[in-house]
Each structure stands twice: as structure tokens, then as C-alpha cells.
Amino acid sequence: MAATPAGLDLSFPLRLREADFIIVGAGAAGAVLAARLSADPHVSVLLLEAGGKARGPLFSVPLMTGVLLRSTIANWSYVTEPEAELGARRIRWPRGKGLGGSTAINGMVYRRGLPSDFDGWAQAGLPGWDWTSVQPSFLRSENNPDGDPRWHGRGGPLRVSRRKLGHPLFGAFLAAASAAGHPRTEDFNGPAPEGAGPYDFTIAAGRRASTARAFLDPAEGRPNLTVITRALVTRIAMEHGRAIGVMLADRGRERLVRAGREVILCGGTVNSPQTLMLSGIGPAEQLRRHGVAVVTDLPGVGRNLQDHLLIRVMHATNAPDTIDRLRRIDRAALAALQAWLFGTGPAASFPIEVGGLFRSQPDLDLPDLQASFMPGLSSATIRLPFAGMSRQTFSRCVQRAGAKSHWLRPIQGRRPAFSLATCQPCLTASSCGRA
Numbered sequence: 001m002a003a004t005p006a007g008l009d010l011s012f013p014l015r016l017r018e019a020d021f022i023i024v025g026a027g028a029a030g031a032v033l034a035a036r037l038s039a040d041p042h043v044s045v046l047l048l049e050a051g052g053k054a055r056g057p058l059f060s061v062p063l064m065t066g067v068l069l070r071s072t073i074a075n076w077s078y079v080t081e082p083e084a085e086l087g088a089r090r091i092r093w094p095r096g097k098g099l100g101g102s103t104a105i106n107g108m109v110y111r112r113g114l115p116s117d118f119d120g121w122a123q124a125g126l127p128g129w130d131w132t133s134v135q136p137s138f139l140r141s142e143n144n145p146d147g148d149p150r151w152h153g154r155g156g157p158l159r160v161s162r163r164k165l166g167h168p169l170f171g172a173f174l175a176a177a178s179a180a181g182h183p184r185t186e187d188f189n190g191p192a193p194e195g196a197g198p199y200d201f202t203i204a205a206g207r208r209a210s211t212a213r214a215f216l217d218p219a220e221g222r223p224n225l226t227v228i229t230r231a232l233v234t235r236i237a238m239e240h241g242r243a244i245g246v247m248l249a250d251r252g253r254e255r256l257v258r259a260g261r262e263v264i265l266c267g268g269t270v271n272s273p274q275t276l277m278l279s280g281i282g283p284a285e286q287l288r289r290h291g292v293a294v295v296t297d298l299p300g301v302g303r304n305l306q307d308h309l310l311i312r313v314m315h316a317t318n319a320p321d322t323i324d325r326l327r328r329i330d331r332a333a334l335a336a337l338q339a340w341l342f343g344t345g346p347a348a349s350f351p352i353e354v355g356g357l358f359r360s361q362p363d364l365d366l367p368d369l370q371a372s373f374m375p376g377l378s379s380a381t382i383r384l385p386f387a388g389m390s391r392q393t394f395s396r397c398v399q400r401a402g403a404k405s406h407w408l409r410p411i412q413g414r415r416p417a418f419s420l421a422t423c424q425p426c427l428t429a430s431s432c433g434r435a
């Protein structure tokens with residue numbers, strides 16, 4: 001038996017001491033991996049999630065996304081350090097926390113990325129990530145009976161659907177895009193994704209299809225899969241430079257759970273590099289500065305973040321009816337109830353049903369902007385009590401490599417991932433070469 005790593009307290013009883021595979025984080029990646037790995041009854045899988053179960057109407061009614069983005073219920077609710085390039089503003093940075101991870105709070109738009117994105121990653125040194133290699137996995141996971149079977153899967157666990165455009169202003173947006181000379185696309189995941197068109201959503205029968213619902217629910221009851229919520233992994237337990245398990249926060253202490261075969265980090269964009277750094281894997285000089293013992297000097301950890309900023313552009317409209325009619329508490333409650341009980345009505349879809357991929361310069365080879373349209377004010381502008389306003393918003397986000405940024409110098413989480421003294425400064429300083 002391997003020696004106990006220094007500094008661990010193993011004196012209190014352990015409910016679960018070991019699993020073949022330990023997966024940290026039950027979000028998009030973790031839920032899928034847990035389901036796939038535990039399909040083999042000969043291996044044991046332990047899925048550890050810092051958040052809760054993320055169940056109930058808030059997490060199933062699609063329109064509630066606007067609430068979830070701003071709440072701290074299942075959200076790490078990060079805020080960046082002041083961004084010099086953005087007028088020194090701090091940017092709110094929601095990240096899902098609970099079964100399903102960010103898929104429990106996200107916008108549910110099902111758009112895979114352009115094949116060239118994947119090919120670019122493969123060329124940059126990620127073998128197996130080229131489009132030809134990954135496309136079968138997309139098709140296998142998807143269940144989209146209405147999609148063209150050359151580009152969409154049927155019978156997979158992840159339900160993908162499209163709504164008949166629920167509002168006349170969606171048609172107006174598409175007509176305006178055509179009038180401006182942009183092509184029309186019928187399928188952002190099809191062979192010609194450029195231009196304006198309708199989105200597909202990970203919505204099943206009017207309810208959010210998070211990865212927890214799509215992948216974990218069907219695996220529930222497998223004796224070889226254990227899912228533990230409210231389980232915060234504080235770091236990877238290392239021995240002689242090798243991962244032997246993870247340390248869990250347990251009533252103010254840390255407890256070790258061993259991995260017979262692998263520790264798989266699925267904590268997301270922010271938390272996975274954080275966990276690595278807290279485990280001594282990252283830029284050595286930076287780790288030392290924050291008192292973390294260096295296990296492996298890996299300068300790339302915590303750098304080269306690419307994110308897409310969203311810019312909201314609002315227009316007044318003379319249309320008699322926008323989704324802002326739901327800004328009356330009685331109407332909102334009725335719509336939410338209808339969506340929850342029957343999966344129908346205005347709250348059963350995400351109100352950004354159309355968008356487009358556009359080129360910012362005509363001489364570009366590929367689109368570099370994504371725009372999405374909503375016939376109403378976005379949740380970022382909602383203030384209670386709801387006011388009877390009539391507006392439409394047009395959100396535009398930078399999409400591709402041009403959006404490459406330094407690590408956004410996070411993080412001021414309202415709920416820090418772990419109250420280790422090293423956590424916050426470590427992440428803050430992990431920002432970028434300029435830090």
C-alpha cells in the first residue's frame with residue numbers, strides 16, 4: 001500500500017475510500033464521462049460535484065435561465081478583476097455549480113462549432129480533435145429526430161429540438177439579415193452554417209436537457225456509479241509526481257479518496273486549472289510565490305483563455321407584443337407553471353431563437369462574429385418589480401480566434417472555490433504574462 005501523503009488527516013471515518021475512476025465535476029464533460037465509463041460494470045466510478053442536485057422548476061423551465069444566470073443558487077458567480085481593456089470594469093462570469101454544471105444554467109443553444117475550429121485544434125497539436133474524428137461522437141450523443149441525418153444524430157441521450165419560431169420579430173430579424181445581404185442558413189450544424197437562421201436547443205419537450213438529465217439520469221442505479229453532491233475537491237493527492245486520488249473538503253478538514261486507475265478533472269474552464277495549481281501543477285514561479293509546493297512546472301496552466309464577450313445592443317420597437325409582456329409577475333408565474341407542468345407556452349423555450357454567423361470583414365475566409373436576437377429585454381436589464389416596457393435586444397458576441405484573450409485575471413468568487421489561503425491569490429496571479 002502506498003504511503004500516506006504528508007499532511008493528510010485520515011483519522012476520521014471514510015465512507016468511500018477508493019474508486020477506479022474519480023471524476024471531479026459533474027458538468028458537461030463529467031456527466032458524460034461518468035455515464036460512459038460506468039457502462040462497463042467491471043469498473044467503479046466516483047463522480048464528485050461541488051454543487052447540489054440542481055433539480056426543480058427553476059432548472060427545468062427554459063425561460064428561468066435569465067434568473068439562474070444572476071442567482072448564486074447553482075452558480076459560482078465569478079467576477080473578474082478590473083479589465084483594463086474594458087474600461088476597468090469587472091465582468092460577471094457565471095459558471096454552473098451542481099449536477100449538469102454549466103449546462104444546468106446555460107442558454108441551451110446547440111451549436112457545435114465550425115468544422116474548421118476542430119481542424120485548427122488538431123493542427124495546433126491535439127491529435128484526434130479534427131472534425132472527421134469528432135463528428136461521430138456528436139452524432140452518437142444527439143437525439144434530433146427532425147434533423148438531417150447526415151448532420152444530426154438520432155437515438156442518442158441528448159435531446160436536441162427546434163421550436164417553430166414563437167414570435168413575429170424573429171421573422172423580422174431574419175428578413176433584415178437577408179435585406180442586408182447575409183445568406184440564410186437552415187442549420188448552424190449543417191454544411192452551410194454561415195448567415196442568419198434558427199437555433200437548435202438542448203430542450204426536450206419544453207424542458208431543459210442538462211447533461212445531468214441526458215446522461216446521468218439514465219445511469220442512475222448502476223451499482224458501479226457513485227455520485228456525490230456538495231463534494232468539493234480541494235486538490236489532487238500526489239505521490240512521487242503521480243496522482244493517487246483527490247482530497248475532499250469535509251467539515252473543515254481534508255479527506256483522501258483514492259483512485260485505483262485515474263483522476264479525471266472536469267471542473268470547467270476556471271476550476272480545472274485552479275485545482276491543478278492548488279495541486280502543485282502549474283507555473284512553478286507563480287506557485288512558489290503563493291506557497292504551493294511545486295510538483296510539476298507546467299507554465300501553460302491557467303493561461304491562454306479564449307472567451308466570447310457579449311455586447312448587448314438594444315432597440316426600441318413599435319411591435320405591440322414582445323416577451324416583455326412576461327414582466328408582470330402574474331403572467332410570468334403562469335407561463336412558468338405552464339412550462340413546468342406541460343412543457344408548453346412562452347417559458348418553454350429560450351427566447352433567443354434566431355441568430356447568425358457573420359464575417360466582420362468581407363475578405364475573411366470564415367465568419368468571426370455571432371449575433372443572437374431576442375424580442376425583449378435581456379435578463380441583465382431586468383429590475384424588479386417588472387416594468388411594462390417594450391424593447392427588443394440584439395446581442396452580438398465575438399466568436400472566434402480574434403477573441404483570444406489573456407487569462408481574464410479572475411477571480412472574485414462570491415463563494416470562493418475553497419477557503420484555502422492560497423486559492424484566491426493563486427488564481428488572481430495566474431492571470432497572464434502581465435501579472
Ligand SMILES: Cc1cc2nc3c(=O)[nH]c(=O)nc-3n(C[C@H](O)[C@H](O)[C@H](O)COP(=O)(O)OP(=O)(O)OC[C@H]3O[C@@H](n4cnc5c(N)ncnc54)[C@H](O)[C@@H]3O)c2cc1C
Pocket residue numbers: 024025026027028029030048049050051069094095096097098099100101102103105106107108109110111231232233234266267268269271272275417
Ligand atoms: C451562462 C452560460 C451560458 C452558456 N450558454 C451556452 C449555450 O447556449 N450553448 C452552449 O453550447 N454552451 C453554452 N455555455 C457553455 C457550456 O455550458 C460550457 O461550455 C460547458 O458546460 C462546459 O462544460 P465543462 O464540463 O467543461 O464545465 P461545466 O459544465 O461548467 O462543469 C464543471 C462542473 O465541475 C464542478 N466543479 C468545479 N470545481 C470543482 C471542485 N473543485 N470539486 C467538485 N466539483 C467541481 C462545477 O460545480 C461544475 O458542476 C454557456 C455557459 C454559461 C456559463
